[in-house]
Amino acid sequence: MSIRRNAAAAAIGIAALLTAPLLTTTGAAAQTKAFDLTPDQAGRVHAETVDAAVAAVSPDFNFVKDGVFTVGVSVGDPPLNTYASDAKTVVGTDADLASLVAEALGRKVEFVPVAWADWPLGLVSGRFDAVISNVTVTEERKERFDFSSYRQDVLGAYVALNSPIQSIKEPKDIAGLKVIVGAGTNQEKIVVEWDRQNVAAGLKPAEFLYFDDNGASQLALTSGRADVEINPNSRLAYAAAVGGKTRPVGIINGGWPLTAEIAITTRKGSGLADALTLAINALIANGKYRAALERWNLGAEAIEQSRTNPPGLPKV
Known part of the structure; x- marks a missing residue:
């Protein structure tokens, strides 16, 4: 995942970032501090x-x-x-x-x-x-x-703050979900393999969603068009901190099944x-x-x- 750089994150305004909340969650509760x-x-x-x-x-x-x-x-x-x-x-x-x-x-x-x-x-x-x-x-x-x-x-699995999803850490956890992932990336390779295993086991297939920029993927996630985003954890953790509308539900090593x-x-x-x-x-x-x-x-x-x-x- 770290072989490619995603410059779209740089478009977030500096002025907004100076007062952006740092979000930590326990269930639906949130505490914030500024970056x-x-x-x-x-x-x-x-x-x-x-x-x-x-x-x-x-x-x-x-x-x-x-x-x-x-x-x-x-x-x-x-x-x-x-x-x-x-x-x-x-x-x-x-x-x-x-x-x-x-x-x-x-x-x-x-x-x-x-x-x-x-x-x-x-x-x-x-x-x-x-x-x-x-x-x-x-x-x-x-x-x-x-x-x-x-x-x-590591990759992060993030959902909307009010999502009922609590944990995504293995293939079965994405069965039947609408999953945002980067096209042509290592994380796409991982979730596609997870989906293959799920279908072979008789579970519902996942639906993969692709977006050209981070803002569009965040909007899809928070509006309910997608269930979860699985992409580099650092970027998603930052987006959760800045926007306060998403939360982590899992960490997946970027070399899965290796480390x-x-x-x-x-x-x-x-x-x-x-x-x-x-x-x-x-x-x-x-x-x-x-x-x-x-x-x-x-x-x-x-x-x-x-x-x-x-x-x-x-x-x-």
Whole structure:
């Protein structure tokens, strides 16, 4: 799911986002707080230097800038990476993680915005030290890059706030439902396979609905034209927070039936990946990591341990 970037989310107005409610639900109850998209990011979590991580950086690795951790990011997909109200400061979950890792390495963070399709060339050519932009670990990518995992690659199942649906976690749960899913995506592949299994078992088939933009899919869901949307959890969690009209009913790994992870991406054999893995694990241990995810309503995507070059999704 993270191979494609959906820029439509960037169309949400900055002014509205500054006061957007962060929605958490228990049944039909909701509590809200505001997102912070101001450029100063007063609420951003900070970390102390992790000596073990600093020491683990290969002496052969040359950072782009002295005292700086330079990170390539694809901007325009909140809550992962987007622009603050000044239209130039990068904020979001991945930006927070990059800031934490930089501090763990005893460095400042600097972002280099890059189109999603261009990050591999930018990384190999040395424009930045690493990419932190929702990159899924795959076996094919591991042939060219090293990875330090930092988040689960997960899909979210979201319904209208007043929907009777309470749980979607396995194939039978979508039987007979109208399901919104992205065309030509990994999530479509998963739900189509679920539907195939259901029909083979004598259950009602699902009906799949496709929309060109996120606003249309949200309207279909909240108006009752669709029963559930199954798409990248980060985007749906953000939409639920901003609109306050939907709620989560399930988390599905993006590699189903396998497990997929999101990772910081570095040049193959550059000698930086192990240091980044150590930094992330220190942040997990001291609670800074989870606090950064919770700040953007993505606690459900947390991992228990970072790994260097974990098993990736198989080659197609």
